[in-house]
Every structure is written in C-alpha cells, then in structure tokens.
Amino acid sequence: MSGKRNIGASLKPASSLKAARTGQPILRVDDLVVRFDTVEGLIHAVNGVSFSLQPGEVLGVVGESGCGKSVTMMSLIGLIPQPPGQIVGGQALFAADDGPVDLLALDRKDLRALRGGQIGFIFQDPISSLNPTMPIGRQIAESMVEHLHLNESEAQRHTIALLRDVGIADAENRYHSYPHEFSGGMRQRVMIAIAVACQPKLVVADEPTTALDVTVQAQILELVRALQQEMGMAVIWISHDLGVVAGLADRIAVMYGGTIVESGPADDLFERPRHPYTAGLLGAMPSVADDAGAEDRPLVSIEGYPPDLLRELVCCPFANRCSYAVERCWQERPPLLSAGRQHELACFVDLATVGSSGDVR
Amino acid sequence: MYGNQVLIRVRSLEKHFPVRSGLIISRQVGAVKAVDGITFDIRRGETLGLVGESGCGKSTAGRAMLRLLEPTGGQVFYEETDVTGLEPEALRQLRPAMQMIFQDSAASLNPRHSAGKIIGEPLRIQGEHTPQEVRARVAELMELVGLNPRWTRRFPHEFSGGQRQRINIARALALNPRFVVCDEPISALDVSIQAQVVNLLKELQSRLGLTYLFIAHDLSMVKHISDRVAVMYLGKIMELADRRTLFNEPLHPYTQSLISAVPVPNPKLERQRKRIILAGEVPNPADAPSGCVFHTRCPLAYDTCRTTVPEFREVTPGRFVACHLADASGGSRIAV
Numbered sequence: 001m002s003g004k005r006n007i008g009a010s011l012k013p014a015s016s017l018k019a020a021r022t023g024q025p026i027l028r029v030d031d032l033v034v035r036f037d038t039v040e041g042l043i044h045a046v047n048g049v050s051f052s053l054q055p056g057e058v059l060g061v062v063g064e065s066g067c068g069k070s071v072t073m074m075s076l077i078g079l080i081p082q083p084p085g086q087i088v089g090g091q092a093l094f095a096a097d098d099g100p101v102d103l104l105a106l107d108r109k110d111l112r113a114l115r116g117g118q119i120g121f122i123f124q125d126p127i128s129s130l131n132p133t134m135p136i137g138r139q140i141a142e143s144m145v146e147h148l149h150l151n152e153s154e155a156q157r158h159t160i161a162l163l164r165d166v167g168i169a170d171a172e173n174r175y176h177s178y179p180h181e182f183s184g185g186m187r188q189r190v191m192i193a194i195a196v197a198c199q200p201k202l203v204v205a206d207e208p209t210t211a212l213d214v215t216v217q218a219q220i221l222e223l224v225r226a227l228q229q230e231m232g233m234a235v236i237w238i239s240h241d242l243g244v245v246a247g248l249a250d251r252i253a254v255m256y257g258g259t260i261v262e263s264g265p266a267d268d269l270f271e272r273p274r275h276p277y278t279a280g281l282l283g284a285m286p287s288v289a290d291d292a293g294a295e296d297r298p299l300v301s302i303e304g305y306p307p308d309l310l311r312e313l314v315c316c317p318f319a320n321r322c323s324y325a326v327e328r329c330w331q332e333r334p335p336l337l338s339a340g341r342q343h344e345l346a347c348f349v350d351l352a353t354v355g356s357s358g359d360v361r
Numbered sequence: 362m363y364g365n366q367v368l369i370r371v372r373s374l375e376k377h378f379p380v381r382s383g384l385i386i387s388r389q390v391g392a393v394k395a396v397d398g399i400t401f402d403i404r405r406g407e408t409l410g411l412v413g414e415s416g417c418g419k420s421t422a423g424r425a426m427l428r429l430l431e432p433t434g435g436q437v438f439y440e441e442t443d444v445t446g447l448e449p450e451a452l453r454q455l456r457p458a459m460q461m462i463f464q465d466s467a468a469s470l471n472p473r474h475s476a477g478k479i480i481g482e483p484l485r486i487q488g489e490h491t492p493q494e495v496r497a498r499v500a501e502l503m504e505l506v507g508l509n510p511r512w513t514r515r516f517p518h519e520f521s522g523g524q525r526q527r528i529n530i531a532r533a534l535a536l537n538p539r540f541v542v543c544d545e546p547i548s549a550l551d552v553s554i555q556a557q558v559v560n561l562l563k564e565l566q567s568r569l570g571l572t573y574l575f576i577a578h579d580l581s582m583v584k585h586i587s588d589r590v591a592v593m594y595l596g597k598i599m600e601l602a603d604r605r606t607l608f609n610e611p612l613h614p615y616t617q618s619l620i621s622a623v624p625v626p627n628p629k630l631e632r633q634r635k636r637i638i639l640a641g642e643v644p645n646p647a648d649a650p651s652g653c654v655f656h657t658r659c660p661l662a663y664d665t666c667r668t669t670v671p672e673f674r675e676v677t678p679g680r681f682v683a684c685h686l687a688d689a690s691g692g693s694r695i696a697v
Contacts (some may be wrong), residue, residue, distance in 0.1 A: 005687070066550035183642050213414035215639045218622035222638055240552065242623030243581070247631035266628040282626060284556035286585035288608060289625045295585060295604075298563065299556035305521050306551075 024095065026201055026234050027076075032090035034068075034075050034202040034258075037083060041310045045071045047258040048225075049090075049338060055201065058228060058235040060245030060266065061253035062281070066306060069238050072255070073204050076103050077119055078111040094119070094202070120195030120233075124207040126187035129243075130179040136190045137163070137175030137261035140197050159197070166193045167223060185216035189223065196227055206238045219307040221248060242285055246270060251342070254278045257307045257317025260336055264343035274339060274351045276322045277302070316348070326347045368440065368540060368572050369403040369426070375434030376418075376425045380647055393647045395421040397596035398435065400673060401681075403540070408566065408573040410587030410604070412580055412619075414643055418596040419576045424540040426574070427459050428452060439540065457487065457536035464545035466525035470517040476503070476528050477513030483535040502531040507561060523554035534569070542574045547582065559586055566578065580623045584608050592616050595646055595654040598673060602680040612676065612687045614659050617695050635697035653685070660695055661686055 005241065034046035046068045053059050063069045074080045076092050092103040096118055103111065115121070123129045141155035150158065156175070164173035166189040181186055188208060195203050205224075209217040214323055225248060228235055239245050245252055246266060253263035254275065262275035273279040283300025304321040307313070316322070319329040328348050339345040339352075369655045376396040379389045395418040403409045413419045424430040426437050428444060431521035437444040439459060447455065465467040477667055480502055486674040490498070490606065500510040506527040517525055531552060534540055547555040563586065565571060577583050583590055584604055591601040592615065611617045618637040625631055639658045644650055650657045656666040665685050673683040 064553060157520075158509050186640050213643065214578070214622045215414065215618060216642055217624075218636055218638055221624070222636070241624065242626035246628045247624050248640075249628075270626065270628055281552055284553050285626055286580050286581045287625050287627065288584055288620055288623045289627065289630055290581075290584065292605065298560045299585065301556040301560050302553040303557070305523065305554075 004332075010221065023054060025093075026055045026057075026095045028052040028093045029072075029076065030091045030093075032072060032075065033088040034071055034080065035086050035088055037086065044221065044309045044312055045085075045258055046075070047313045049255075049258070049260055051253055051260060051263060053234050053236065055095075055200070056232045056234055057251060058237060058249045060249030060252045061236060061238045061255060062240065062242055062245055062252060064240060064281075064306065066309065067255040068258035069255045070206050071258075073206060073236055073238055077115055077121060077204060078103070078106070081120075092181060113147075114263050116143045116194070117198045118201050120186070120198070120203040122191050122195045122198035122205040122208040124210050126184070126191040127179060129191060130187065132179055133361045135176045135178055136182070137177075140190070141188070143194060143197050145226050155339075159193075162193050162197060163190075166190075167219070168193075185212055185219060187214075188212065188220055191226070192220070192223065196231060196233070200233050202236070204236045204238075207240070208237075209244060210239070210241070216251070224248065242282065243287070254281070257313060258309060259317060259333075259346060260312070260344070262344065263316065263336075264339075265341075268341070268343060271350065274343070274345050275318075275347045276324050276349065276351060277318045279351055280321075310339070316346075322349075324351075326352060366404050367402045368405045369574075370438040371399060371401050371403075371426060371435070372427060372438070373398045373400055373435035374422065374432055374437060376421050376430055376434045388625060391647060394596045394649060395646065396425055396432075399591075399593070399596075399598045400691075401591055401598065401601055403572055403574060404588075405572055406566070406570055407588040408575050408586055410573060410583035410590040411576045411593060412578060412583045412590060412592035414578060414619075416595075416643055416646055417593040418646075419578075419593050420544050421546050422593070423461070423483075423574055423576050427461055427542055429461065449649065454692070457483075458538055459540045459542070460533040460536065460538040461542045461544060462529050462533045462546045464548055466522060466549065467517065469529060470525060472517050475514050475516055476508070476520070479517070479528060480513075480531045480535060483532060487536060492537050498535065499531075500539045502535060505534065505565070506531045507557075517619070521554075522550050523557055526550065526558050527561070530558075530565070532564070540572045540574075542576065542695045546575075548579065550576065555582065561584065592619065595649050597654055597683060598681070599655065599684070600680075600682045606680060612660050612680070612691075612693050613655075613684050614686075614693055614695050615655050621697070629665075637695050637697055653683070661693065 032046055032049045036043040036045055048074050061069045071080060075087055087104055090104060093100045094103050097121055137159050140159045144150045144155040147213050160171045160175055163174060168174050168189055209220050237245060237248055249266050252266050252269045253260050256277050262278045273282055280300055280302040286299060302321050307317045313333055315331060316329040316334050319325045326348060334346045334348050336344050336346040374396055375398055377392040380391040380393060381387045382390040399422060411419045421430060425432040432445055434608045477499050481499045484490050484495045484498060489657050499513060503510045508527050547558050550558060566573060575586055587604050589603045592599045594615050594672050600616045608620060609621055618639045621637045641658055644657055652668045653666045656662040671683045672683045673681055675688050676682050676687055684693050
C-alpha cells in the first residue's frame, strides 16, 4: 500500500490527552471542511467537523436535511463526487489493521481496499446500491473474495451462513436471487450482509431505515443491534430521527449548518440537552410515549429556517433562530469545547447554566 | 351519535383498482382492493387521524372521500348530502366545503404560477369575486398561515419546503372549507419545520372551527394532533378509538405491534420497552390474504382468522376493532 502514510508517530502528541482518558480511538476526525462548487456558488457543506469514535462504539449522528451529516460521513469513505465536491481541509485518522491512516489522504486504490473490507457501509436506498444484474449472493461473496482472499466455494458457504444470520429464510436458494426479487426490508438485510461480510471494524450507515415502514424498521434495528453486539464493530449511524438513534447509539452528535453543535452520551444528551438547537429538536418531536399533558401542549417550534450555506459561517449557525442568542453569537463562531463528562458543546450560552432546558423560545 | 355533531359519515367505502391482463383482448383478472369497505364518522371540529404503513390505502381513502378518485362502492355523507351520488355540478357546489392539503408541496404547486396566483385560484374558479377582492383575500390568507403578504409575486421555488406547505394550506383554506383532508402534510418536512406546520394546523383548526382527516404514517405525530385515530392495514380499518385509549390499550394485535415498533426519543425508555417484532412485510394488496388480512403476520392467528373476515365492531362504546379475539377483557393482547 504505497499511498498509505504512517502518521501514527506524528499523531501522538496531539492525541495523548484523549487517549489517556478513553483509549485509542478507531477513528479521529479533525477539522473536516467540505465545499461544493455549484453554479449558484460555493456551498459550505461541512465547516470544521471534529469527532472521535472508540472501537465498538455506536455514534448516532442526527440533524435535519442539509446539516452536513451525510456529506461528512461520505467524504470520510471517499464517496462524494470530486468535483463538484472538494475536501478543503482536515484529517481523518482510521486505525487500520496495519497502522493508522488518514482516510482523506489515501488514493482511490487504497481507499477501495478499506471500503467493504475494514469499513462497511449501508445506504438509505438499497435498490440503487445493489447491482441489479448480479445475484445477491455473488455480490456478497465478491467482497469476501476480494478482501478476505477466500476462494469461490468458501465465500459461497460463508455468504449463505451470513444470509441466514441477517434473517433471510431459504438462504441457499435466495443466494441466486436478484435484488428485484426481494422486498425493501429484505434488500436492506442484503445491504447489511454486504456491510458486515468482512467483519469490518467500522460500519457507516446513512439513514438505512428511512425508506422502510415502521414495523420493518423495527426488524432492521433489532438485527443491527444484535449484529453489533455480536461482532463488536464501531457504527456511525446517520439519521434525522431522534427516536431511531435513541435506542441504538451510545453517543449522539447533533449537527447543524455543517458543524457539530453538541455531542455526548445518549442518555445525558436526551435528558439534559445543553445546546438550544438540541433542546428545540427534542421539543419539536412528539413521542408515542407522551403522557396526556405533553400531548396537549403545542410542539416546540423553532422559528425561521436553516442557514444559507452559500455564505461562509462567521457566527453561530443557529443564532438567527435561537431565542438565547447574545451579541457574541453574531460576532464569532462558538468552538466545540469539552463541557463535562464526554460532553462537547459549541454554544456561548449553555442551557445548563440557563435553567429549564426544554423551553426554547 | 349520528346527530348534529357528526360532519362526515363514511359507510362501507370501497375503491378497487382493476388489474387487467391480455395483450389483444384485455380482461380484468383481479383487483387491488386499495380501500375495501371502511366505515367511520368524523365529528365536527375534531381531527381524525388515519394511520398505516405504505400501501395500506390511507391516501386512497382520503381521495375517494372527496371524490378526487371515484369510489367503486359505499357512501360518503357530508352532513346529510350523499357525496358519492352527486352529479358533477352539485359536486362542484359542494367542493368549497371540502378541501385537501397534499404531501408534496413542490409537486402540488404550479411552478409557473406565483404564490398569489396559486392561493387566489380557487376564488377565481368560483368566479364570485372581483380582482380586488381576490387580492385582499390572498393577503389575508397569507397572513393567516404566517407568510409575508408582500411575497405574492414570488414563485414556489423561491420558498422553502415549510413555506410551500403554508401556501398549500392557504390555498386549501381560500374558500372557507369546513372539512380538510390533510394527506401526509408534514412527511416531506424536517422535524423543526414539521412542528411549525402542525402547530399552525392546530391553531387554524381552533380559530376557524375546521374538521380534519389527518392522514400520516408517523404515529407520534398522529397521536399528537388527533382526537381519535383509525389504523388501516391492507385496505381495511383494524381499529378505531380515541387516541388515548388506542395508544394506551391497543386491542388489535396490529395496532399493538405498530405502536411498539415506533422508536421513542428517550434512550432509557427505549431500552426498557418491549417490542413486538412482526415477521415479514405487508403482503401484496393485489393478492391480499383470505379471512383477516393481518393473519399472515399475526402472532395470535388461529383457524378462524384464515377463513373468516372479522367484523369491524364496537367492542366498548366508541371503540371499534376488527379482530375475532378482541374483547373488553383483553383476549387479543399479545404477551411480550
């Protein structure tokens, strides 16, 4: 692997603090900046995103459309088209089997060697990610041949076992079926089988249940929970649905305007949101578990609309919709800083110091 | 119950789409029973939520009720008028009272018409207003739905998704309707914008005394906005009750599984919740199962369910269930 740089040594000083506290992360992203050059102008899609992920950890990334959650994760695995996309800056250190590599600096060939091998991914729309002209079994076996260097018959045997594991009945025969012969939920199971086929250390899942009905979504979530516990891979789960990540993630990162505005352990973040946007998002979402009082209250509505990403972010992206905004929020961008136990916050206000955190507006 | 307080009565409403086959001589070989005999009332000023998974027929039901699709059977009454039997001219007379808000705000607004033209169009079609009156009413409507009245000359693409849905709502309200079918009005919107639109719909309802049929697949939102909720599956209503009863003590096994499958934005609660995971997916509506349409996925199904269609009956006052096992003592409860 010629394009791979061994930057483990140069990394140590910067990461020693974090490593001492939480162990060596499997992925560490620093100050990722991604832009898209479009006819309308330069879109500032991702504006300095930093986070790290521990081995076996499930990180839920939530945010509304256009917040940069998908672009962030897709640029990590080299799946944004360049041009129009440009990765302007940043570093993404992945603890690969043979030492740490910067995913953003890898050439295509090396990245392809990681993708589908040590890094698996699941997309929202399985029908457009599966090859319609190839039986699904071969699509799964292919990656085992490629990455695990199995021979054809071993790969087939493993694939059939894997299809059974992801809940596809009659796996021997279904091995030879084409994607169109499967229902939406079954296709997503096939996608999951491909993602985990080579026992990846990291799986990136981009809204994998959004297109599914709720009873099928429950099946898929159950499957992913079981697989994750069994195989112990780290997962980045992108979703706009706070409910979905609540039951899945150890830690949550909330994105807005191409930045992470808050991240923290799931329980903590849901119970005591500290960024006004997180609190607003939670208040805007009713729940089937709401009691009578909560049902009759109007939903928290965040007035206004998300920021125009054609403009460079010079202040807090949420300032124009935030009822707590102070003058400073308009003058500079709040950096993402540690705010207590594994909690990070990019806000000059911090709801923990304001009082009743659910009450935005 | 059928007195003055009921605005809409739906009786055994059916919408079957023929399935044809044959290249030269086309014959009907079957039917997709998108809506297959549904019966319910909507009371004045209430919101009836209609939920179900994709393909259950909920949108078709809404359209058939307004005769945007011609029903193939059954009746719909608006007050005492049988909507299904109306001649075109009489239907046109009734149209202002019954309006619809569509899901896809981009596709349901003409991209070449300005916001003002779109909102004023129903008034112009009715033809009873001077251009000045139309302009004044458009400004009033835009104000009502929280749009700046100065934006009348803007085109749909200049608005965000949430604002476009407000245009849709303003158009639906132009003729002072009594009854509005909201067909997934917020599904295409982001969470924070959904809340804005839902709050607006609720506010308009109490201000204008509107009656809603709120069609959605998002159970959390339906629970929030509805007074009563009907659950559909493969063209039939499985259960109907006031929202608290339905969500707290669902009787139909499908309702129970559906509610348990909805994720709750609360990690601690999510870990404790017992889920009923249904096997398989919704069967093909062109080849619906015999007997109870849910029997192929129901963990409690027994012989009768496979052969006999369960009657949609009132188990306790105000609470309707189509399940052979359902009774007040909880015979249809799935143990988890």
